[in-house]
Amino acid sequence: METAYSGPPLGKDTYNIKRGNFASLTDKDLNVFEGIVGKSRMLTNVSEVKPYNIDWVHSVRGSSQCVLKPETTEEVSAILKHCNERRLAVCPQGGNTGLAGGSTPVFDEVVISTSLMNAIISFDNVSGVLTCQAGCVLGQLESYLQEQGFMMPLDLAAKGSCQIGGNVSTNAGGLRLVRYGSMHSTVLGLEVVLANGEVMNCLNKMKKDNTGYHLKHLFIGAEGTLGLVTKVAIHCPVSPKSMNVAFLGLDNYERVLEVFKLIKRDLGEILSSCELMDRSSMEAVEENVKLRVPLKESPFYMLIETSGSNCDHDKEKLSQFLENALEKKLITDEIQASEPSRIKQLFEVREKMGEALFLDGHLYTYDISLKPQDFYSIVHTTREHLKNVPGVLRVNGFGHFGDNNIHLNITSKKYSKDIVNNLEPFVYECTSKLGGSVSAEHGIGLKKTDAVHFSKPPQAIQLMHQIKNVMDPNGIMNPYKVLPSINSESA
Amino acid sequence: METAYSGPPLGKDTYNIKRGNFASLTDKDLNVFEGIVGKSRMLTNVSEVKPYNIDWVHSVRGSSQCVLKPETTEEVSAILKHCNERRLAVCPQGGNTGLAGGSTPVFDEVVISTSLMNAIISFDNVSGVLTCQAGCVLGQLESYLQEQGFMMPLDLAAKGSCQIGGNVSTNAGGLRLVRYGSMHSTVLGLEVVLANGEVMNCLNKMKKDNTGYHLKHLFIGAEGTLGLVTKVAIHCPVSPKSMNVAFLGLDNYERVLEVFKLIKRDLGEILSSCELMDRSSMEAVEENVKLRVPLKESPFYMLIETSGSNCDHDKEKLSQFLENALEKKLITDEIQASEPSRIKQLFEVREKMGEALFLDGHLYTYDISLKPQDFYSIVHTTREHLKNVPGVLRVNGFGHFGDNNIHLNITSKKYSKDIVNNLEPFVYECTSKLGGSVSAEHGIGLKKTDAVHFSKPPQAIQLMHQIKNVMDPNGIMNPYKVLPSINSESA
Numbered sequence: 001m002e003t004a005y006s007g008p009p010l011g012k013d014t015y016n017i018k019r020g021n022f023a024s025l026t027d028k029d030l031n032v033f034e035g036i037v038g039k040s041r042m043l044t045n046v047s048e049v050k051p052y053n054i055d056w057v058h059s060v061r062g063s064s065q066c067v068l069k070p071e072t073t074e075e076v077s078a079i080l081k082h083c084n085e086r087r088l089a090v091c092p093q094g095g096n097t098g099l100a101g102g103s104t105p106v107f108d109e110v111v112i113s114t115s116l117m118n119a120i121i122s123f124d125n126v127s128g129v130l131t132c133q134a135g136c137v138l139g140q141l142e143s144y145l146q147e148q149g150f151m152m153p154l155d156l157a158a159k160g161s162c163q164i165g166g167n168v169s170t171n172a173g174g175l176r177l178v179r180y181g182s183m184h185s186t187v188l189g190l191e192v193v194l195a196n197g198e199v200m201n202c203l204n205k206m207k208k209d210n211t212g213y214h215l216k217h218l219f220i221g222a223e224g225t226l227g228l229v230t231k232v233a234i235h236c237p238v239s240p241k242s243m244n245v246a247f248l249g250l251d252n253y254e255r256v257l258e259v260f261k262l263i264k265r266d267l268g269e270i271l272s273s274c275e276l277m278d279r280s281s282m283e284a285v286e287e288n289v290k291l292r293v294p295l296k297e298s299p300f301y302m303l304i305e306t307s308g309s310n311c312d313h314d315k316e317k318l319s320q321f322l323e324n325a326l327e328k329k330l331i332t333d334e335i336q337a338s339e340p341s342r343i344k345q346l347f348e349v350r351e352k353m354g355e356a357l358f359l360d361g362h363l364y365t366y367d368i369s370l371k372p373q374d375f376y377s378i379v380h381t382t383r384e385h386l387k388n389v390p391g392v393l394r395v396n397g398f399g400h401f402g403d404n405n406i407h408l409n410i411t412s413k414k415y416s417k418d419i420v421n422n423l424e425p426f427v428y429e430c431t432s433k434l435g436g437s438v439s440a441e442h443g444i445g446l447k448k449t450d451a452v453h454f455s456k457p458p459q460a461i462q463l464m465h466q467i468k469n470v471m472d473p474n475g476i477m478n479p480y481k482v483l484p485s486i487n488s489e490s491a
Numbered sequence: 492m493e494t495a496y497s498g499p500p501l502g503k504d505t506y507n508i509k510r511g512n513f514a515s516l517t518d519k520d521l522n523v524f525e526g527i528v529g530k531s532r533m534l535t536n537v538s539e540v541k542p543y544n545i546d547w548v549h550s551v552r553g554s555s556q557c558v559l560k561p562e563t564t565e566e567v568s569a570i571l572k573h574c575n576e577r578r579l580a581v582c583p584q585g586g587n588t589g590l591a592g593g594s595t596p597v598f599d600e601v602v603i604s605t606s607l608m609n610a611i612i613s614f615d616n617v618s619g620v621l622t623c624q625a626g627c628v629l630g631q632l633e634s635y636l637q638e639q640g641f642m643m644p645l646d647l648a649a650k651g652s653c654q655i656g657g658n659v660s661t662n663a664g665g666l667r668l669v670r671y672g673s674m675h676s677t678v679l680g681l682e683v684v685l686a687n688g689e690v691m692n693c694l695n696k697m698k699k700d701n702t703g704y705h706l707k708h709l710f711i712g713a714e715g716t717l718g719l720v721t722k723v724a725i726h727c728p729v730s731p732k733s734m735n736v737a738f739l740g741l742d743n744y745e746r747v748l749e750v751f752k753l754i755k756r757d758l759g760e761i762l763s764s765c766e767l768m769d770r771s772s773m774e775a776v777e778e779n780v781k782l783r784v785p786l787k788e789s790p791f792y793m794l795i796e797t798s799g800s801n802c803d804h805d806k807e808k809l810s811q812f813l814e815n816a817l818e819k820k821l822i823t824d825e826i827q828a829s830e831p832s833r834i835k836q837l838f839e840v841r842e843k844m845g846e847a848l849f850l851d852g853h854l855y856t857y858d859i860s861l862k863p864q865d866f867y868s869i870v871h872t873t874r875e876h877l878k879n880v881p882g883v884l885r886v887n888g889f890g891h892f893g894d895n896n897i898h899l900n901i902t903s904k905k906y907s908k909d910i911v912n913n914l915e916p917f918v919y920e921c922t923s924k925l926g927g928s929v930s931a932e933h934g935i936g937l938k939k940t941d942a943v944h945f946s947k948p949p950q951a952i953q954l955m956h957q958i959k960n961v962m963d964p965n966g967i968m969n970p971y972k973v974l975p976s977i978n979s980e981s982a
Contacts, residue, residue, distance in 0.1 A: 211930045220705060265729060309758070436697060460691055
């Protein structure tokens with residue numbers, strides 16, 4: 001990420017958060033921690049701690065004074081046992097690439113960084129089950145598996161930094177969810193250290209295990225508020241032998257829906273990615289990062305990837321699909337790629353979209369799920385709503401169409417409180433009315449706790465609180481995150 | 492199921508269960524229930540109630556005196572609200588086809604049957620999302636979707652009776668899990684009535700929704716102990732245009748592992764089923780139900796199904812795979828089928844295996860997950876262990892190899908307590924040592940609560956109890972099921 005958030009720093013003041021009833025760190029605590037991880041893996045120097053207080057896009061600022069870097073589950077267990085007894089709040093941190101401020105401290109939470117828990121424990125090349133520590137970087141796992149003819153079932157732009165424990169804890173989505181499913185589909189087992197330091201070893205490696213409540217799912221997407229994930233067992237598919245990409249131009253949104261139906265029919269089992277971009281997003285890439293797709297200008301573009309086990313078959317399927325789409329006049333233009341370097345080029349346009357929009361000055365972005373029929377309406381509605389608001393440069397949308405996940409973007413030259421006030425809760429209300437999700441893949445973290453009730457009923461929010469209370473009675477695990485304050489339920 | 496369990500009836504005495512501290516049904520309660528569902532949908536006549544007290548395979552007997560058949564969520568809510576206030580225990584029941592005794596009352600629980608909650612609410616032919624009431628029969632949904640060019644993502648032998656709410660509540664597996672994933676992958680949203688009668692509407696229809704804890708997964712596989720599932724939203728794939736089946740003969744188990752690797756490489760994305768059967772299972776089918784596969788006798792057989800969007804491609808892939816397997820001498824014989832009637836014939840052999848074994852007299856069966864390398868060792872170990880035990884007719888295994896799920900079977904002419912004592916906890920201990928699951932797809936129900944600790948650590952069992960206590964403090968939801976008694980944790 002070469003660009004960063006340019007608004008006022010977000011933190012306790014932005015969200016009106018009071019520090020919880022936690023103890024403050026003492027020299028005695030530091031001595032205990034030093035006894036657990038040793039001097040070299042405990043950071044207390046302000047400049048060393050600083051990067052852990054700031055998130056990836058530089059939006060959030062915490063004021064932790066201590067970062068611990070355990071290497072083993074036992075060390076995590078000892079740390080949490082002490083913190084729980086002392087009522088010291090902790091902030092588990094993986095690659096710190098989250099976009100909702102979930103991985104950065106808010107006040108003086110002790111940061112437990114999993115960066116040194118990066119061992120690959122085992123890989124079974126018959127079942128495809130990979131077992132590793134939570135701190136393994138996604139890209140590192142990808143390289144490891146590639147050598148064995150396998151692949152990770154998820155692919156994220158942040159893969160050079162993000163860690164598998166964080167991917168699990170945020171239920172990370174990405175470009176290939178349409179094919180391989182979410183972390184709820186691919187994670188087979190977890191080892192988790194609970195708030196009181198107890199280790200719960202549910203590191204099951206079986207695809208089927210119906211022995212009681214399916215507890216691992218509680219930790220998938222809980223953003224470290226219910227326990228700290230220390231080990232992960234995940235099912236990995238065999239690498240495809242063939243990959244193909246097509247970039248399409250489309251005249252209007254109705255055609256997008258028709259093309260999607262055709263994709264499901266003609267490409268079925270080989271589809272591995274299905275992205276949608278509008279003209280305004282493409283303009284941002286053309287203007288701000290000087291990339292171009294050699295397609296004629298179109299109101300909409302789709303980027304389709306196929307992955308399969310037979311090159312000839314895949315190419316034939318893709319050709320047949322394109323032929324059908326052209327014949328039915330569903331698409332106006334298309335280009336294809338099969339060479340890795342050419343595929344990369346086409347994907348680059350999509351991957352640079354976030355950065356391109358950042359370069360306008362300030363980016364307001366919403367990560368929303370909407371059903372296909374409503375998917376793009378949120379862009380029109382928002383554009384109309386903002387038409388008289390000064391300073392708005394672009395209102396556009398792109399995203400994982402195959403998973404009904406749109407990134408709605410608004411840009412201005414400079415941060416504008418007026419624009420924010422016009423967007424929130426407007427965007428959430430519109431999404432809620434359409435039965436969508438106000439956070440499709442980015443999670444809730446610190447930034448969106450007030451928005452949970454737009455997608456979850458009061459009974460669910462109450463149950464979330466009950467589960468939190470029973471699993472972490474002192475509330476030390478990543479406080480101020482995920483759970484809406486009780487008041488906001490009735491908002 | 493034309494055959495049935497032939498041992499002594501199972502129930503409270505078998506498992507040494509004392510009736511919980513619940514109220515007993517009074518005329519006043521019946522008046523309240525009548526006020527909710529009306530006279531015609533409340534059964535209290537002994538002969539009418541009887542079928543609800545006995546499970547599908549006639550193994551379990553309860554003594555409920557009242558069956559309620561609500562049609563709406565509101566009725567379920569009113570029933571549970573009353574039961575919770577009065578501390579009346581309830582047993583939610585779908586198609587009552589479970590194999591672990593989870594759907595049948597143990598004492599006098601009020602049965603809440605979802606059979607009349609069988610409305611299809613909506614189907615979106617772009618996103619493939621089906622929304623329906625919990626009592627829809629799986630086969631009924633399958634027929635409905637077929638007309639729209641879609642299919643259910645699960646296929647079970649019990650599809651003529653089992654209900655989608657029960658499928659969700661037991662996390663039902665079946666023949667196609669290898670392709671479409673478990674209910675955790677396919678279910679998008681649930682509406683659930685909680686123990687106190689509150690309706691929790693998490694009927695999300697989005698593939699991505701990271702707004703707080705992923706609560707729906709708590710109810711998937713909870714067997715009705717945490718709430719009663721009233722509505723389901725599920726993602727359904729497009730029907731394949733092409734299906735092919737191959738039946739293979741193999742010389743030894745090492746070849747099975749090699750063939751599986753080849754399947755993953757050559758059939759990859761089109762594999763939709765991968766079953767393994769041993770010679771002894773096949774003998775039972777030949778002898779007891781007079782079915783034969785026209786293959787030469789082999790120690791092992793594999794049944795492979797492919798589903799795809801292009802007939803020519805699928806046939807070519809399958810031929811190429813078989814050519815490779817023959818060339819490498821991994822298989823000794825093979826037959827293929829592409830016609831629906833012929834495919835059905837080949838699958839019949841596999842589907843009749845349970846029935847064939849029942850016909851030996853008495854069947855002891857274990858539903859186990861083991862990693863591919865250990866998958867069949869449990870059959871050898873058990874056979875060896877039973878070699879001097881009188882009365883054993885067959886010890887064999889078949890199952891969902893692609894999902895690491897083996898059904899271990901032992902038969903005798905008559906039920907023998909001696910054989911049972913030799914099998915339990917022996918089979919569970921062996922499975923546990925190998926890191927397997929003692930209940931892959933059948934669940935825990937009434938029959939296996941004492942076995943949970945073989946696959947779950949004490950911390951997980953404790954967490955299960957904590958969650959149960961917080962969500963159902965009076966313990967009225969399907970008591971005596973799923974949760975091990977606290978004592979058995981230390982067993």
